[in-house]
Amino acid sequence: MDKRAKILAAALKLLVEQGFHSTPTSAIAKAAGVANGTLFHYFKTKDELILGxxxxxxxxxxxxxxxxxxxxxxxxxxxxxxxxxxxxxxxxxxxxxxxxxxxxxxxxxxxxxxxxxxxxxxxxxxxxxxxxxxxxxxxxxxxxxxxxxxxxxxxxxxxxxxxxxxxxxxxxxxxxxxxxxxxxxxx
Amino acid sequence: MDKRAKILAAALKLLVEQGFHSTPTSAIAKAAGVANGTLFHYFKTKDELILGxxxxxxxxxxxxxxxxxxxxxxxxxxxxxxxxxxxxxxxxxxxxxxxxxxxxxxxxxxxxxxxxxxxxxxxxxxxxxxxxxxxxxxxxxxxxxxxxxxxxxxxxxxxxxxxxxxxxxxxxxxxxxxxxxxxxxxx
Amino acid sequence: MDKRAKILAAALKLLVEQGFHSTPTSAIAKAAGVANGTLFHYFKTKDELILGxxxxxxxxxxxxxxxxxxxxxxxxxxxxxxxxxxxxxxxxxxxxxxxxxxxxxxxxxxxxxxxxxxxxxxxxxxxxxxxxxxxxxxxxxxxxxxxxxxxxxxxxxxxxxxxxxxxxxxxxxxxxxxxxxxxxxxx
Amino acid sequence: MDKRAKILAAALKLLVEQGFHSTPTSAIAKAAGVANGTLFHYFKTKDELILGxxxxxxxxxxxxxxxxxxxxxxxxxxxxxxxxxxxxxxxxxxxxxxxxxxxxxxxxxxxxxxxxxxxxxxxxxxxxxxxxxxxxxxxxxxxxxxxxxxxxxxxxxxxxxxxxxxxxxxxxxxxxxxxxxxxxxxx
DNA sequence: CATGAATGAGGATTCATTCAT
DNA sequence: AATGAATGAATCCTCATTCAT
The missing domain is CATH 1.10.357.10 (Tetracycline Repressor, domain 2)
Structure with missing residues (x-):
């Protein structure tokens, strides 16, 4: 699974569990096993991640x-x-x-x-x-x-x-x- | 309408329009025509306001x-x-x-x-x-x-x-x- | 015990327990069994209470x-x-x-x-x-x-x-x- | 001197001068020449800073x-x-x-x-x-x-x-x- | 004297986002 | 591409103090 997929998988899990606004991008990055900045390499903004x-x-x-x-x-x-x-x-x-x-x-x-x-x-x-x-x-x-x-x-x-x-x-x-x-x- | 009711009415309007987390308590207080602290006088937390x-x-x-x-x-x-x-x-x-x-x-x-x-x-x-x-x-x-x-x-x-x-x-x-x-x- | 004495007694107890800044005047008033405003009737400010x-x-x-x-x-x-x-x-x-x-x-x-x-x-x-x-x-x-x-x-x-x-x-x-x-x- | 040390030095000076509770973390960060958030990058809470x-x-x-x-x-x-x-x-x-x-x-x-x-x-x-x-x-x-x-x-x-x-x-x-x-x- | 609702400035903390490496 | 330290605006909440009743 590439990093983009890992981020999406982690995002799905956490966003559902905790809600969109209660889930920091940092938590998603951590759960995906990538650095904070990497998330923003694949998705320009948090909104783009959610829409994606x-x-x-x-x-x-x-x-x-x-x-x-x-x-x-x-x-x-x-x-x-x-x-x-x-x-x-x-x-x-x-x-x-x-x-x-x-x-x-x-x-x-x-x-x-x-x-x-x-x-x-x-x-x-x-x-x-x-x-x-x-x-x-x-x-x-x-x-x-x-x-x-x-x-x-x-x-x-x-x-x-x-x-x-x-x-x-x-x-x-x-x-x-x-x-x-x-x-x-x-x- | 007393202040509690004003706050609830303003909260309803704004929370629906902008979502729970995108609506600051300050905006609710302002829309209700009361001071920021007044909101917290009636509802201990933002969560309590939403639940209420x-x-x-x-x-x-x-x-x-x-x-x-x-x-x-x-x-x-x-x-x-x-x-x-x-x-x-x-x-x-x-x-x-x-x-x-x-x-x-x-x-x-x-x-x-x-x-x-x-x-x-x-x-x-x-x-x-x-x-x-x-x-x-x-x-x-x-x-x-x-x-x-x-x-x-x-x-x-x-x-x-x-x-x-x-x-x-x-x-x-x-x-x-x-x-x-x-x-x-x-x- | 008059109210002034009650306030002082409550203040002593709470200020020692929780520290000067972590003890709200409201908590002191409550512990003293008087209204919030009453405390400020006897002591113009919180500092005056502490100094007193x-x-x-x-x-x-x-x-x-x-x-x-x-x-x-x-x-x-x-x-x-x-x-x-x-x-x-x-x-x-x-x-x-x-x-x-x-x-x-x-x-x-x-x-x-x-x-x-x-x-x-x-x-x-x-x-x-x-x-x-x-x-x-x-x-x-x-x-x-x-x-x-x-x-x-x-x-x-x-x-x-x-x-x-x-x-x-x-x-x-x-x-x-x-x-x-x-x-x-x-x- | 790295940022952590700068924060500690600024904290020492200000906390002694003004007391623990009268010193905002924002003042410490400013005196240390770092952004507000940077202080919380090194110390999770103000208490942790003081204990540290x-x-x-x-x-x-x-x-x-x-x-x-x-x-x-x-x-x-x-x-x-x-x-x-x-x-x-x-x-x-x-x-x-x-x-x-x-x-x-x-x-x-x-x-x-x-x-x-x-x-x-x-x-x-x-x-x-x-x-x-x-x-x-x-x-x-x-x-x-x-x-x-x-x-x-x-x-x-x-x-x-x-x-x-x-x-x-x-x-x-x-x-x-x-x-x-x-x-x-x-x- | 006594009350307690109301105020709003102030402060700790969070977090999306940037950027030098 | 990948990192993570650094940023600072934004937000929740606290609390000393006031004041109409």
Whole structure:
């Protein structure tokens, strides 16, 4: 692992544990095993480090979420794959998930471009559109469906973190997905 | 308005705008129209101010959310009242809602007691239990229903903030509630 | 006990325990059972309180030290009385003794007038002069004898505080006085 | 002189002049010609600076006090060497002496370990023991002799500071030592 | 006399950032 | 590229003192 990666890894751990402002860059450098100044060689400012970390995490998240979607035929199967991948990523990459949540609810979020915010929506809007056209999904605005979906997944992640024994329980995922599907499917 | 209230009001405004750590206590005092030391006369530390503000906001939120629930007969009417009150509070008290969200995703949240975290759940669990027993709601864990409900409301609030013209649209609330009701009602 | 006395008593206790600058006037007022402002009604400033406390303590010390000296005939008996009274006062009024020591080694000491500093010396100089003239004491400067005497007593007080079991031991006082007497008596 | 030494030198001067609590760290840094933060780079807290200064001064004092003692044969010659070295150090290093006195009479002194307090006693106890065994010194507890000796030296230092013309007067030192010697020698 | 809320200057400490090596 | 000593602005908090009641 090169120094840049070491710094990012240390930053992720400490920023999530202690919060953005309560984590000095010196602590990050120390945890990364590099000198104080080295951190600023790779990231011009602390903000750049945090924004860079967010970008890295988001890229990682999107990549993992889309895995296996190509092989799926039906809209429901595609949605299920994404739904499962999302929750799986948030559980296995708990620190990254927490970082994202903390980031999105901090003043840093205002620095994100419109484009950035809508990136995820765009990836899924074709699939949602297809679902609506095929009368599988409710005929409501695409971004409303996206919103509901996103928060449904957050609900399940939060619930799993409070009930960790369910993480390995395949039945629970089935149940949770069907709950969610009732929410958006056309009746 | 007494000085304590002035300080809390100024704190709410600034903390939401600039974030917890980027808001100096001096700025809060100035905005409240009191001397620097006065803030510390009412709140021993900045943390105590933030925790105190959270407690105040939570109390306000719970009070408003429960309004009018006594008059409702059916489980669905009760749930609808709470659902509507919640969203209404989050929209009309946008700053307070944002503060709560930022607070819950910050390291401050870890300072909350278990009791504190479950307070809202407890208030609603009887109603949820009644719904399950009467075969109106799905037969799944109470706290799972609570979780889903909570996040559904967050989704709608977030969606309304992105589409402010819908805030006055009664039809949208009907639509959104029915969506949500599909999610938890027994089929 | 009136409020002024209560304040002085509380000040003595806290100032000795925590030091002059680490003891807020608010803590003194609280310990004295009076309001913050009341302290400043009796003492215009914190410095005035400390100086006033010193003055009180010094007066108390001098009064006790001179007790019973009138009844003594010989120079040695007079010196012994003073020597014993001094040590006794420092042991029984330990807090006052410690306050005096801390005061004398602090920058406050520079605020004392020359007169103030020499008051004790003057009280004893006649006795010392008599001792020298009667060839009982060594023929060395009066203030040197006074200095040596003063520090001898401090030595014994310090030693007694480290060995508290000797405080009740009359033999020890005899021994200690003879040691000291060897120091200043003419041979 | 490196920055750490510059800070210690400035601290010594200012702390003695103005007292521990009346001397801001900013004033020390300024006097040392370094930035405010630099002081905290070398000393984590103001307390650590003061404790560190005390440790340095004590080391310096002990080193100077023991100089030349190896060459002395008799117990009296050894004691005289130490007595003279001690007074000499206190007079030439007046600021350090005053710092030590102020420190020992402040609440900082309670932070010293038992070991720390007894270090000087231990250095001299062999010599005192030898003196008692050879029937040169009075047969009284070793630590009592040490106490008396220590305070005798303080008395002379205090006297010399009030009478500076005697500092160069070799006869005075002879006189003062003989006075002291009468105090502890066996008769 | 007594109170205690209010003040605001002052001080210890932190920390992002720079830069000479 | 890497280091870590050095910087000084920024911030939390303290506390002597005032004053309206």
């Amino acid at each position: 970390l967010y970008a890295d995490i988001k890229k990682d998240s999107l990549r993992k979420i889309l895995q296996g979607i190509e092989g799926q035929q039906s809209v429901k199967a595609k949605v299920k794959t994404i739904w499962y991948n999302s929750i799986n990523w948030s559980i296995t990459e708990k620190e990254k998930h927490n970082f994202k949540q903390q980031f999105m609810h901090s003043p840093y979020a205002t620095q994100l471009s419109q484009e950035d915010l809508e990136e995820e929506l765009k990836l899924f809007s074709d699939m949602i559109k297809e679902g609506i056209e095929k009368k599988i999904l409710k005929d409501i605005p695409i971004d409303l469906i996206y919103h509901i979906t996103h928060y449904q997944m957050l609900a399940i992640v939060s619930y799993l973190n409070l009930n960790p024994h369910l993480i390995e329980d395949a039945d629970f995922y089935e149940l949770a997905f069907e709950l969610f599907w009732d929410n958006i499917k056309r009746v | 503000l959270y407690a105040d906001i939570k109390k306000d939120s719970l009070r408003k959310i429960l309004q009018g629930i006594e008059g409702q007969q059916s489980v669905k009417a009760k749930v609808k009242t709470i659902w509507y009150n919640s969203i209404n509070w989050s929209i009309t008290e946008k700053e307070k809602h944002n503060f709560k969200q930022q607070f819950m995703h910050s390291p401050y949240a870890t300072q909350l007691s278990q009791e504190d975290l479950e307070e809202e759940l407890k208030l609603f669990s009887d109603m949820i239990k009644e719904g399950i027993e009467k075969k109106i709601l799905k037969d799944i864990p109470i706290d799972l229903i609570y979780h889903i409900t909570h996040y559904q409301m967050l989704a709608i609030v977030s969606y309304l903030n992105l589409n402010p013209h819908l805030i006055e649209d009664a039809d949208f609330y009907e639509l959104a509630f029915e969506l949500f009701w599909d999610n938890i009602k027994r089929v | 406390l010193y003055a009180d303590i010094k007066k108390d010390s001098l009064r006790k030290i001179l007790q019973g000296i009138e009844g003594q005939q010989s120079v040695k008996a007079k010196v012994k009385t003073i020597w014993y009274n001094s040590i006794n006062w420092s042991i029984t009024e330990k807090e006052k003794h410690n306050f005096k020591q801390q005061f004398m080694h602090s920058p406050y000491a520079t605020q004392l007038s020359q007169e103030d500093l020499e008051e004790e010396l003057k009280l004893f100089s006649d006795m010392i002069k008599e001792g020298i003239e009667k060839k009982i004491l060594k023929d060395i400067p009066i203030d040197l004898i006074y200095h040596i005497t003063h520090y001898q007593m401090l030595a014994i007080v310090s030693y007694l505080n480290l060995n508290p079991h000797l405080i009740e031991d009359a033999d020890f006082y005899e021994l200690a006085f003879e040691l000291f007497w060897d120091n200043i008596k003419r041979v | 200064l005390y440790a340095d001064i004590k080391k310096d004092s002990l080193r100077k006090i023991l100089q030349g003692i190896e060459g002395q044969q008799s117990v009296k010659a050894k004691v005289k060497t130490i007595w003279y070295n001690s007074i000499n150090w206190s007079i030439t290093e007046k600021e350090k002496h005053n710092f030590k006195q102020q420190f020992m009479h402040s609440p900082y002194a309670t932070q010293l370990s038992q070991e720390d307090l007894e270090e000087e006693l231990k250095l001299f106890s062999d010599m005192i023991k030898e003196g008692i065994e050879k029937k040169i010194l009075k047969d009284i507890p070793i630590d009592l002799i040490y106490h008396i000796t220590h305070y005798q030296m303080l008395a002379i230092v205090s006297y010399l500071n009030l009478n500076p013309h005697l500092i160069e007067d070799a006869d005075f030192y002879e006189l003062a030592f003989e006075l002291f010697w009468d105090n502890i020698k066996r008769v």
